[in-house]
Amino acid sequence: MEISTILKDVSKDISDKSGATDCIFVKRYDCTLFGERVIVEETIKDQWSVNDIQSMFKILSVVREKGCNHVVQPMGYIVKDKLLNIYGIVHQKFVCNLEEFLFKREKTFFKNVVLTVSMKYNIAIQCSESLYIFHSLGFTHKRIELKSFYLDKNMNVFLGDYYFSANKNYPLMNGHNIGKEGDVFGLAFIVYQLFNETHCDINAVNLPILPRHYMKQELCNLHGEEKKLKRERIVKEDVYAKLICNISHQLENLLLDTWNSYNLDRLTANEFLNRINDCSLVTECGGFWEADFWVYCTRENGCLPEKVLNFENMASNIATSVEIPISLVNQSGIILSKNNEITSGAFGYFINNFGKFYVDNNIMSDLIQFASSDYYFDISKDEAQTYLNNKVDLTFLIRPSNTNPKFPFTISKRVKSKTVHTRIERRENSFYCTMSGKEYKAKSIPSLVDMLRNDGLIKESCPKELTDDNY
The missing domain is CATH 3.30.200.20 (Phosphorylase Kinase; domain 1)
Structure with missing residues (x-):
């Protein structure tokens, strides 16, 4: 043989x-x-x-x-x-497996390591990536568990024990979850244990408790004072308090989707990887976008507690996620950041303006092209007037607009020796503007600029240096 x-x-x-x-x-x-x-x-x-x-x-x-x-x-x-x-x-030979790292860390090389949220996401992403890579080879693991993942001294994660599944008598980790979908089902259990730092049995009759889903089930069919009192009791429970702290709303939705009762409707390893990356980046940026925004708003008496993130840190994560060099991602900082910082509020605002730029290569590429263009100016309306003063007709620039969130940018241009302003609207995942009675629509600002130039409505971009003629 x-x-x-x-x-x-x-x-x-x-x-x-x-x-x-x-x-x-x-x-x-x-x-x-x-x-x-x-x-x-x-x-x-x-x-x-x-x-x-x-x-x-x-x-x-x-x-x-x-x-x-x-x-x-x-x-x-x-x-x-x-x-x-x-x-x-x-x-x-590895330092330890993931189970030892989580529950017996004091006996390993990592005995002095304090497990942070960022570290949890880093490990979860590596676990997800390893399973996606393995599935891409055409194989199924069949027994995904904490012991299946190994860490080296640099905390790099590796999927192991995959060749045991070649044995025809190899027992499944969870008998009713088969194939690649079963592997992803098990991966969700690993992520749950990682974030909650608690053992759970994948073969148990009931799925692990997820905080918001649990709250929803417990309050179902209750009304008025009874519902209010029940909610107050649940919030005081130690188990719930720990879960709500460890499992973000977005992460909870990911786990629920993965544990869908219909096997073939579950996420693939690639979809799980994309979503856990998404969860990580949102958390890095303050964790207040989408549903988490409302959760934290209500917990803070209706006031959003602003979070601030160093833009270079976020740019590094984005570069990895969208597979664009960090040097290029940094160019987007002229739009996304102020003084090398981005707030959670600004993060949500820019998602509303551009879409999920932090996980989408195409959106991020368009944003970088816009930010590094010669026509984008981070200036006010009055400053635009100054820059365009005495310029030839159809000279233009694009600047941020802060008066109405529906209109994030404005085109300022010279027409008949005067400066006029046209707002750019964001709706239906596209950018719109109207010039000379015609509405223009494009997926990105650079594409919109090309359309307007082709129709002769704008020409040269405004020089970025002020001269005496501008005053």
Whole structure:
């Protein structure tokens, strides 16, 4: 039986075997390979058929050949007994698995680490990305749990134990959730445990408690004073207080969508990754957009507690999310930030103006093009008058407009030796303006500018340097 043309037999190079522990269908050993401490996972006698072994090495060979990030890479294999189908898979030795990190951290390399919300999102995103990558190879894990993910000393996360599923008798983590949808179902349990720092059983009859969903169920069919008193009692419960603090509204919606009772309607790993990225960026920016906005407003007596984020920090996250170089994302700061800061209120305002720029490559690219254009000026109406003074007709600039949120920008241009102003409206995910009795519509400001130029309604952009002629 040919095992693999991709993986190397390192049986003769392994030494110092120690510390055997049993896992599902395998035994784990600490060993040394070329001076490096590694892990060998050895198949157990009578539990692996020839077909199982071939399937396992097929998965391992594909992972090795593709060199997948965030997926445990096989370093080679050992042959103990071909007749009994006993082989060992060699891979990197990690600091700990995710379960140990969450609940036994004091015994690991990370004993002094304090788990922050940002760190939780970082881990959740890496877990999601690793599962998405693995699914992209065409494989299913079948048993996603905290122990399936491993951390190195730099807190990089890797999906492991994926080749165990090659065994035809491999038990599912949750029997009624099969296929890739079942993997994502399990991923949601991992994220829940990560954020709430509490064990939960994926095989339990009932799903874990989610705070707002729980509140809604408990208050169902109640009215008036009875409903008010019940709400007050729930708010005082320790379990609810912890959950509402740890599980944001947006994250709760993600978990609910993933645990949808209809298996085929659940999120894919890619959709889960996009949504957890979305949750992370919103949280980084204050956590007050969409439903969270109203939650926090009501909890603060109707006043939104403004949060301020360093723009460079946010830009770094956006660059990763939309896969655009940080140097380009930083150019959007002329629109998005003031003094290198962005407030939670401004963050929501710009989402309303541009859409979800922080997770959409196309929207962010258009925003960068607009911000870096020669016609965008971060100035007032009076300043626009000064800049355009004595310029030739159809010279123009675009500036922010603060009088009405429906009209976020204004085109100021020279017409018949006078400066006139035309507001740009944002509606239906597009930008609108009316010139010479005609309405123009475009998905981005640069596209709108191209339309107006093509129709001869604007020409050259206004120079950014003031001269004596401007006064």
